[in-house]
Amino acid sequence: MSKPKPSEEYEKTLAYRFFRWLSGSKDPYVGEVEMKAQEEKVLPQETIIERMREAEMRRDKVYDPESNTLARAFHKIYSALAVFFCIALAGVLLVTVSYLPPSGHADNPVNNIVSERYIESGLQETGALNIVSGMILTYRAFDTFGETNVLFIATCCVMVLLMVDDAILKKQEARSDRRFEPMNDAILQGIAFVLCPIIFIFGIYIILNGHLSPGGGFSGGAIIGAGLILYTSSFGFQKTQRFFDEHIYKIAKITALCMYGLIGTYFYVTGANGIENHIPLGIPGHILSSGIILPINFCVGLEVACTMYAFYALFRRGGL
Amino acid sequence: MTFFQYILLGFLVVCAISVSFSRNLLNSILIYMSYSLIMSILWVCLESPDLAITEAAVGAGVTSILFFATLKKIQAIRIEKEKTKEDKPHE
Numbered sequence: 001m002s003k004p005k006p007s008e009e010y011e012k013t014l015a016y017r018f019f020r021w022l023s024g025s026k027d028p029y030v031g032e033v034e035m036k037a038q039e040e041k042v043l044p045q046e047t048i049i050e051r052m053r054e055a056e057m058r059r060d061k062v063y064d065p066e067s068n069t070l071a072r073a074f075h076k077i078y079s080a081l082a083v084f085f086c087i088a089l090a091g092v093l094l095v096t097v098s099y100l101p102p103s104g105h106a107d108n109p110v111n112n113i114v115s116e117r118y119i120e121s122g123l124q125e126t127g128a129l130n131i132v133s134g135m136i137l138t139y140r141a142f143d144t145f146g147e148t149n150v151l152f153i154a155t156c157c158v159m160v161l162l163m164v165d166d167a168i169l170k171k172q173e174a175r176s177d178r179r180f181e182p183m184n185d186a187i188l189q190g191i192a193f194v195l196c197p198i199i200f201i202f203g204i205y206i207i208l209n210g211h212l213s214p215g216g217g218f219s220g221g222a223i224i225g226a227g228l229i230l231y232t233s234s235f236g237f238q239k240t241q242r243f244f245d246e247h248i249y250k251i252a253k254i255t256a257l258c259m260y261g262l263i264g265t266y267f268y269v270t271g272a273n274g275i276e277n278h279i280p281l282g283i284p285g286h287i288l289s290s291g292i293i294l295p296i297n298f299c300v301g302l303e304v305a306c307t308m309y310a311f312y313a314l315f316r317r318g319g320l
Numbered sequence: 321m322t323f324f325q326y327i328l329l330g331f332l333v334v335c336a337i338s339v340s341f342s343r344n345l346l347n348s349i350l351i352y353m354s355y356s357l358i359m360s361i362l363w364v365c366l367e368s369p370d371l372a373i374t375e376a377a378v379g380a381g382v383t384s385i386l387f388f389a390t391l392k393k394i395q396a397i398r399i400e401k402e403k404t405k406e407d408k409p410h411e
Contacts, residue, residue: 032336045326045337047389130370150379152408205400206373214368214369214370214373215370215373216370218374219367219370219374219377222377222378222382223373223377225377225382226377226381229381229382229385272358308378308382311382311386311387312382312386312389315389315393316389316392316393317392
């Protein structure tokens with residue numbers, strides 16, 4: 001066994017330097033290259049301003065329509081082309097509209113076997129007097145589920161963009177409590193005091209009667225959301241937070257979406273496999289009838305109301 | 321009934337043109353709001369009341385309020401701007 005080399009001698013060997021270079025522990029440029037920071041050239045303020053003015057004058061000269069004939073010609077052509085394209089677009093659209101079949105004609109391509117089926121056996125199969133609700137929530141429930149998901153994702157995106165951290169929000173509110181709150185307008189508060197209950201009850205009525213009368217989840221939810229916005233803008237966010245804060249918002253929104261997903265999945269799985277689903281259709285015209293339409297309307301209404309209010313609160317304040 | 325509908329359609333065209341020609345953003349939003357309301361009356365005339373309800377709630381209500389909130393946020397409403405200027409010494 002050979003005797004190990006002393007460390008000073010070992011450091012001079014080629015192998016030691018090679019391995020150090022390989023592991024990158026030594027910067028090969030240190031000590032080899034001249035290392036001196038460049039001096040920053042300091043310009044006096046007057047020079048900078050003069051140069052900026054020169055650049056501005058040059059730009060003005062280029063874009064000034066009076067001195068530059070090319071710019072003048074460009075402006076003229078630009079305006080002419082803008083007018084021309086507007087008229088051309090309007091013309092194309094009008095020509096296309098003139099090819100559309102007349103509204104309400106019997107031979108229209110809309111009157112095919114699909115709509116015939118909806119109209120003839122819609123009441124029997126869905127149990128809903130309102131044929132539109134019966135169509136979009138049973139035959140096309142999958143489409144409506146996608147739309148509800150779009151609303152959910154839209155609110156998520158607005159939250160990502162506009163949500164302010166809770167601590168910052170509290171600090172801002174402490175600095176000026178009038179920043180997000182209304183100025184205690186007596187007229188607004190008086191009108192909202194009368195109107196808000198009526199709006200809420202009308203929205204609930206539209207949601208619950210979605211299978212009997214015009215309307216449904218989306219319309220009723222939008223009305224409830226508008227009522228919430230009216231209440232918030234007249235009485236302030238602190239009073240709304242007593243019954244509708246971020247926690248309740250999250251629970252309501254996610255529960256509504258999951259409920260819709262579960263009901264729709266059950267309905268589709270049983271329907272696609274020819275299994276009898278045990279949801280009674282009830283007697284058409286009664287409030288507890290038409291199978292899955294009533295709970296789905298309720299879910300959609302909750303989702304839409306939450307979305308409308310969340311949009312307003314996030315735009316206005318950056319938090320719910 | 322058709323005569324009434326033609327009047328409403330004329331209003332629609334006037335609203336649509338005046339939105340783009342109005343210089344004040346607040347006025348544009350108000351005209352847009354009235355456009356939605358006329359549209360919702362037209363939906364009732366075309367026998368689709370559910371669309372009319374949605375149009376009145378979303379088009380005339382929520383969308384315009386979102387526009388107002390945005391205008392206030394970017395301080396495009398001049399009266400609000402002056403009010404905040406007066407408030408600033410108290411902050």
